[in-house]
């Protein structure tokens with residue numbers, strides 16, 4: 001069914017070097033189970049498919065990282081954040097792992113974990129791409145949610161609703177053990193951020209999006225223009241000379257196709273639209289990293305394997321699998 | 325998630341005055357249960373959401389009206405119509421209620437009930453808008469069905485398949501107790517009527533639509549052009565200077581999203597498309613009234629709450645809720 | 649709901665002469681049950697609807713053909729093909745039946761059976777149309793699969809994955825009892841072949857499609873352009889002066905609407921898109937034959953009737969049923 005992609009990447013030295021990081025972390029939110037996603041994806045054959053069908057040369061340490069050693073025993077709430085030091089420590093360690101893959105010129109695939117881990121992945125590729133190519137990266141954030149609350153605007157205090165605020169510098173913190181390790185070199189510009197699939201955005205987040213002129217395509221836009229035109233606009237906004245990090249929250253898909261996720265919201269992307277987004281980004285030749293997050297195989301008995309399959313499909317499409 | 329709408333309405337003195345009428349009436353068709361819809365919608369939190377999240381000032385008498393006192397004990401078929409006097413009496417009383425809200429400059433939200441009640445709601449806003457603003461209203465009828473049978477063309481005799489015929493004057497009747505109370509001031513023009521979502525139209529109705537040049541967008545049109553372009557065309561047909569009454573039959577949605585309805589038909593609108601229609605009409609600033617009809621919570625054990633949630637979603641979108 | 653179509657066909661002498669062939673054959677693949685599809689479709693009322701609602705004059709011998717007499721007792725694999733002589737004999741007999749209907753100026757509706765039977769149906773209409781009108785036919789192949797493997801490129805050896813290769817002459821065979829009966833007069837040009845709905849295409853098939861410049865619209869194209877624009881392009885490619893044979897594999901639909909089929913693939917057409925394709929082809933006035941294949945009522949307990957209903961809907965739309 002599958003052929004190895006033939007596209008030459010613009011911002012990677014070779015097409016087929018892939019670094020994989022498996023992150024079994026669920027501390028950015030409250031429901032257990034999302035830490036089991038990397039193993040479920042791998043057991044469904046994902047890495048084997050990437051090797052055999054898409055002919056990637058995979059660098060993977062064979063471990064699902066829980067970062068247990070990095071997680072402090074005492075971790076009281078701080079500035080309304082739950083488990084701030086744990087999330088900070090884990091994303092700091094992850095940032096370093098992703099940075100190393102990216103510095104080596106590998107495409108970086110991170111299998112989460114909840115979406116707080118994007119603090120680690122995006123900071124890692126942002127820093128590495130600045131050092132390796134002297135370029136700022138763009139981020140395409142596919143999600144039902146904007147995940148751009150500051151600690152103060154958040155209702156829940158769950159950090160998986162805040163990664164974009166920390167990554168763009170809308171939220172900052174000096175304490176080294178609570179995201180103080182994030183420096184300018186790790187950050188991205190709000191001008192280089194594009195959302196796709198939004199449909200459950202907090203009132204405070206709506207204001208942040210408006211005030212900062214952030215490009216966001218909600219489900220309403222997808223219905224109005226069709227996913228084809230939305231992708232044209234999204235990629236046109238980024239331009240063809242910018243490396244792209246795609247951060248894909250499986251809850252962007254409608255619960256019909258991805259029910260096993262912590263904060264499912266009706267009215268989402270069809271599986272076809274999800275795959276299409278990934279294919280379009282892959283076609284640009286600008287993609288340098290992909291996160292797949294928020295698959296939680298423990299939440300549904302029946303829907304778990306469907307959700308895992310959807311996740312595998314998104315990853316394969318983003319890595320160059322095509323229908324024809 | 326929600327912010328109060330900021331749009332200034334064109335044909336209402338203020339943005340936030342909302343009159344609600346709850347109509348527990350099922351006599352326009354044969355299946356019991358649709359009379360329980362208003363209570364199901366209210367118990368799902370609809371009115372509270374409109375107050376708290378969308379910041380409406382709600383005028384609601386706190387009753388689900390059954391109009392028992394208006395319903396005659398003897399009501400034999402007449403001109404092939406079933407329960408003609410009951411439906412006539414109920415819609416006449418409802419027409420007066422809606423008229424009063426509309427005369428007071430309130431947006432009128434009517435929670436049905438079967439679709440026969442639109443004889444009451446639309447006649448009420450048509451009359452009030454003529455008196456208040458000297459304008460004819462337009463009607464957007466979102467439905468799997470055209471509901472434009474005359475008593476004579478109808479196969480079933482159920483009046484919920486006839487409201488548009490009575491409202492446009494294609495069906496008329498002199499007897500006061502059988503819709504004789506409908507006068508020119510209550511009626512709408514076939515030129516100001518737009519259908520969206522049709523897919524189960526009787527042979528006689530097809531001829532009526534053609535003969536009268538009625539603007540109708542079937543599911544085929546939605547597939548051909550996409551819902552975005554269909555809404556552009558539908559709203560362009562009406563123009564920007566006409567008050568709009570939106571009459572939304574939940575069976576316009578595909579049974580996948582709204583199974584609990586009396587005459588479900590496959591191949592319908594997705595929930596996303598339903599919400600999108602409501603959002604687009606809301607965006608015009610011309611909307612003055614909304615009917616939500618044909619939710620029947622008793623028809624499905626599993627699908628009832630899904631259908632009620634879909635109904636709430638449509639109402640919120642029509643009243644200005646937005647994703648971003 | 650339905651009116652008789654009014655469109656005048658371009659390549660048939662009258663609008664309402666319909667030849668029906670029911671083919672209870674499953675030998676082109678390995679799963680039993682697809683031979684029961686014609687009876688399931690007929691019991692669901694399909695032929696009655698065509699007669700009564702669409703006012704066709706139906707020529708049907710009243711039999712579901714199993715062609716038992718034509719099937720050899722010995723049928724070892726040959727050139728990697730499974731049951732080559734059986735499939736050859738059945739399709740040869742079917743070709744003759746279809747040829748006779750088509751020579752008589754009837755629209756030919758064939759109810760399969762697995763997709764190998766298209767070797768019979770398309771060869772029959774191709775030959776008849778050359779003799780009757782001096783024209784080459786075009787084929788629109790709606791399918792999740794390309795069915796264009798040669799015996800040598802096929803992984804499975806199942807002939808239902810090869811019909812297009814034999815029909816276009818990409819695969820040839822001299823032995824009379826193994827498709828040697830197929831001559832130039834039976835064949836179609838790769839330039840007159842259009843695929844719609846592809847999403848599971850073998851690596852070898854991808855190469856065949858590319859090397860032969862075959863027009864193919866995958867699900868990716870449908871997401872990118874919308875089904876409306878895809879149909880414009882597909883029909884534009886064929887042009888308005890070419891008779892069309894539509895071969896519709898029910899597995900083109902998403903398993904959500906058509907689960908009961910032998911090789912279901914996720915990410916397929918919605919029922920609305922399937923109906924829309926059939927309606928658009930019907931609207932051209934160029935359609936002269938339709939195959940409906942791969943409905944397998946035995947594969948699912950719950951989904952079988954849904955799949956049968958979807959099949960009936962496709963046939964009705966292709967035969968001129970319209971929503972308005």
Ligand SMILES: [Mn+2]
Nearest residue numbers: 115143147249
């Ligand atoms: Mn997220």
Ligand SMILES: [Mn+2]
Nearest residue numbers: 144145249251
């Ligand atoms: Mn999310």
Ligand SMILES: [Mn+2]
Nearest residue numbers: 439467471573
């Ligand atoms: Mn209705």
Ligand SMILES: [Mn+2]
Nearest residue numbers: 468469573575
């Ligand atoms: Mn209806």
Ligand SMILES: [Mn+2]
Nearest residue numbers: 763791795897
């Ligand atoms: Mn096929």
Ligand SMILES: [Mn+2]
Nearest residue numbers: 792793897899
């Ligand atoms: Mn197929």
